[in-house]
Amino acid sequence: QKEVEQNSGPLSVPEGAIASLNCTYSDRGSQSFFWYRQYSGKSPELIMFIYSNGDKEDGRFTAQLNKASQYVSLLIRDSQPSDSATYLCAVMDSSYKLIFGSGTRLLVRP
Amino acid sequence: GAVVSQHPSRVICKSGTSVKIECRSLDFQATTMFWYRQFPKKSLMLMATSNEGSKATYEQGVEKDKFLINHASLTLSTLTVTSAHPEDSSFYICSARETSGRSYNEQFFGPGTRLTVL
Numbered sequence: 001q002k003e004v005e006q007n008s009g010p011l012s013v014p015e016g017a018i019a020s021l022n023c024t025y026s027d028r029g030s031q032s033f034f035w036y037r038q039y040s041g042k043s044p045e046l047i048m049f050i051y052s053n054g055d056k057e058d059g060r061f062t063a064q065l066n067k068a069s070q071y072v073s074l075l076i077r078d079s080q081p082s083d084s085a086t087y088l089c090a091v092m093d094s095s096y097k098l099i100f101g102s103g104t105r106l107l108v109r110p
Numbered sequence: 111g112a113v114v115s116q117h118p119s120r121v122i123c124k125s126g127t128s129v130k131i132e133c134r135s136l137d138f139q140a141t142t143m144f145w146y147r148q149f150p151k152k153s154l155m156l157m158a159t160s161n162e163g164s165k166a167t168y169e170q171g172v173e174k175d176k177f178l179i180n181h182a183s184l185t186l187s188t189l190t191v192t193s194a195h196p197e198d199s200s201f202y203i204c205s206a207r208e209t210s211g212r213s214y215n216e217q218f219f220g221p222g223t224r225l226t227v228l
Contacts, residue, residue, distance in 0.1 A: 043222040095159070096207055100155075
């Protein structure tokens with residue numbers, strides 16, 4: 001059974017701080033990793049994807065991948081109240097199916 | 111680009127009736143579409159993979175006779191919930207995978223359909 005694990009939170013950070021979201025996965029053969037943001041009652045929206053070990057930066061967001069440790073993280077710099085949402089980590093398997101974690105709820109306090 | 115629509119966005123039906131949900135890729139061709147279900151405060155669970163021109167592949171525990179999937183064209187997949195019951199009430203979300211090569215690994219999500227069965 002392929003699994004993706006996330007801490008459900010809530011993770012509470014003050015406005016302007018760095019929010020760090022973590023994810024581990026069980027399938028060592030996974031190659032593609034995604035972070036989605038989901039607001040209540042809405043469908044997920046893609047924030048970032050990462051395929052290679054190391055860091056990938058896009059604006060205030062940085063994804064980090066460590067395949068040896070089977071660990072993916074998302075850093076959000078200068079967190080804003082509008083970043084308050086549930087963040088879903090997803091891993092793509094060899095048949096292009098996405099396996100989602102349970103999500104981490106982020107609260108950014110003004 | 112890469113927009114996926116769903117219709118209806120919200121539906122309320124009586125127990126025992128059938129409900130059809132449409133998923134359309136508006137500006138790209140999608141040979142593969144995915145159907146997910148999400149219960150309150152839970153994550154997305156893949157129900158089935160829909161391939162254009164062939165039978166859908168269902169995940170373990172999903173009844174194929176209850177959740178009928180048809181993917182008749184490269185831009186349209188439908189999910190029909192047959193003989194719906196209150197426990198089928200959920201948020202149903204589709205996604206489409208673009209296979210033209212531009213974003214071959216990315217799935218584009220529709221806005222979701224909120225189904226309430228009374």
